[in-house]
Amino acid sequence: MEHTFVLSVYQESPYLEACIQSLIGQTAKSKIIIATSTPTTYSQSIADQYNIPYYINDSQVRGIANDWNFALLKADTELVTIAHQDDVYDSRYTEVVTNAIKHNSAQKIQIAFTNYSDLVNNELRSFSLNAFIKRSLLLPFIVSSVIRSSLLKKMILLFGDPICCPSVTFNMPELGDDFKFQPKYTCALDWYAWYELALRPGAFMYINKRLITHRIHPGSETTNQLAKGLRQKEELELFELMWGKRIAKLIARVYALGHKENLQ
Numbered sequence: 001m002e003h004t005f006v007l008s009v010y011q012e013s014p015y016l017e018a019c020i021q022s023l024i025g026q027t028a029k030s031k032i033i034i035a036t037s038t039p040t041t042y043s044q045s046i047a048d049q050y051n052i053p054y055y056i057n058d059s060q061v062r063g064i065a066n067d068w069n070f071a072l073l074k075a076d077t078e079l080v081t082i083a084h085q086d087d088v089y090d091s092r093y094t095e096v097v098t099n100a101i102k103h104n105s106a107q108k109i110q111i112a113f114t115n116y117s118d119l120v121n122n123e124l125r126s127f128s129l130n131a132f133i134k135r136s137l138l139l140p141f142i143v144s145s146v147i148r149s150s151l152l153k154k155m156i157l158l159f160g161d162p163i164c165c166p167s168v169t170f171n172m173p174e175l176g177d178d179f180k181f182q183p184k185y186t187c188a189l190d191w192y193a194w195y196e197l198a199l200r201p202g203a204f205m206y207i208n209k210r211l212i213t214h215r216i217h218p219g220s221e222t223t224n225q226l227a228k229g230l231r232q233k234e235e236l237e238l239f240e241l242m243w244g245k246r247i248a249k250l251i252a253r254v255y256a257l258g259h260k261e262n263l264q
Contacts, residue, residue, distance in 0.1 A: 002031065002077035003098050003169070005089075007052075008067055009036040009043045013085040015215060016043060020050055022088045028095035030081075035071040037062065065181040065189050078173055084166040088119075090211040097169045100145075100207055107146050110174045110202035111194070114167040114211040124213070129257065137162035141206040153198035158242055160235075160255045161191035167212045174202050188234035195238070232256055 005023045009016065023032050034047050037057040047054040057070040071082050079098060083089065093114070101109050115135075118125040125131075137159055140152050147153055156162055168190075175197070181189045198204075235255065239248035 001079050001098055001102055003028075003079040003081070003094055004031040004033065004075040004077045005081050005083045005094075006071040006075050007032065007034045007083045007085060008071045009034050009038070009085050010067070011038045012040050012042045015086045015088075017046055018088055019083060019085050020046065020052070022091070023083060024050065025091050026089070026094040027091050028098060030094045031075070031077060033074055035067070035074050037067050037070070061183070063183050064186055065183040068181045068189075072170065072172070075172075078171065079169050080172055081169045082166070084214075086215040087166050088213040088215070090209075090213075092209075093211040096207060096209060096211060100205060101169070101171060104146055104203075104205060107148060107203045107205075108174050108201065109146070109171050109205050110197050110200070111163075111171065112169045112205040112207060113163050114207045115209055116164045116167050116212045116214050117210050119213045119215045125216075133160060133255065133257075134162040134164075138206055141208070145207065146203050146205050148203040150198055150200075153204050154195070154242075156204075157191065157195050157198060159251060161188070161194065163190070163194055164212065164214060165190040166214065176200065185234050187231040188238055191235070191238055195242075 007019065007023070020032070023030065032050075033053045033055060034043065035055045035057060036043060037059070039054075039056050044054055055070075055074045057067060059066060059070070068082055072080055079101065081097075097112050097114065101112050118128050118131060137156050140147060140156055147156075179193075179197070181193050183189075185192050194204075232252070236248060236252045239252050239255075242248075243251060
């Protein structure tokens with residue numbers, strides 16, 4: 001099974017080259033392409049420097065969902081990871097994830113995702129309430145690294161989104177031709193996508209190895225969304241979808257406690 005990293009590039013990131021170098025340095029080689037709706041001379045020059053195909057999404061429809069859907073369309077392999085430009089991938093990521101999916105091919109894996117570390121101010125965070133909450137939600141995977149039951153897949157999503165989006169590898173043949181990130185969400189679009197997949201036949205796989213370093217910094221889109229309250233608003237909507245308004249407010253308040261450290 002061949003694998004592609006689609007690097008979804010937004011404007012200019014000072015960490016872009018470090019991300020690319022981590023993708024090039026994989027022990028098992030992947031295809032690498034760049035997809036962007038905000039082309040710049042900077043990102044184009046880096047793509048040229050490393051001989052990486054550079055695709056420009058010139059659609060008039062803007063938003064993260066459209067960017068990610070475009071990214072998935074540009075890949076021509078069975079397995080695809082949408083790499084985030086600020087993050088760094090462990091050199092074993094491709095090897096470990098692709099082998100795990102191959103060995104469980106009979107399970108019809110929809111997505112496989114890994115554990116991760118947070119990098120704040122260029123230092124690995126020793127403890128994170130947000131990460132602790134998310135890892136607690138993954139307890140069903142203690143019994144098995146693969147979950148096929150729709151009920152269990154939904155259960156890990158009922159109290160929040162424990163899946164680190166940049167760590168996800170999509171098994172494209174198992175997603176269905178109609179799979180798309182929904183543009184009605186700009187922050188929680190990945191959580192909603194996992195929820196939709198949970199309702200479909202197929203399996204989630206969790207690889208409990210820290211194979212990605214997720215960078216948290218003031219200029220990141222996640223931090224900006226939190227500061228504006230957009231993420232909290234969309235998360236409440238999803239809790240209401242799953243729990244109803246009364247219970248959703250209580251769960252959302254508790255879940256939001258984990259976000260505060262990312263605003264400091």
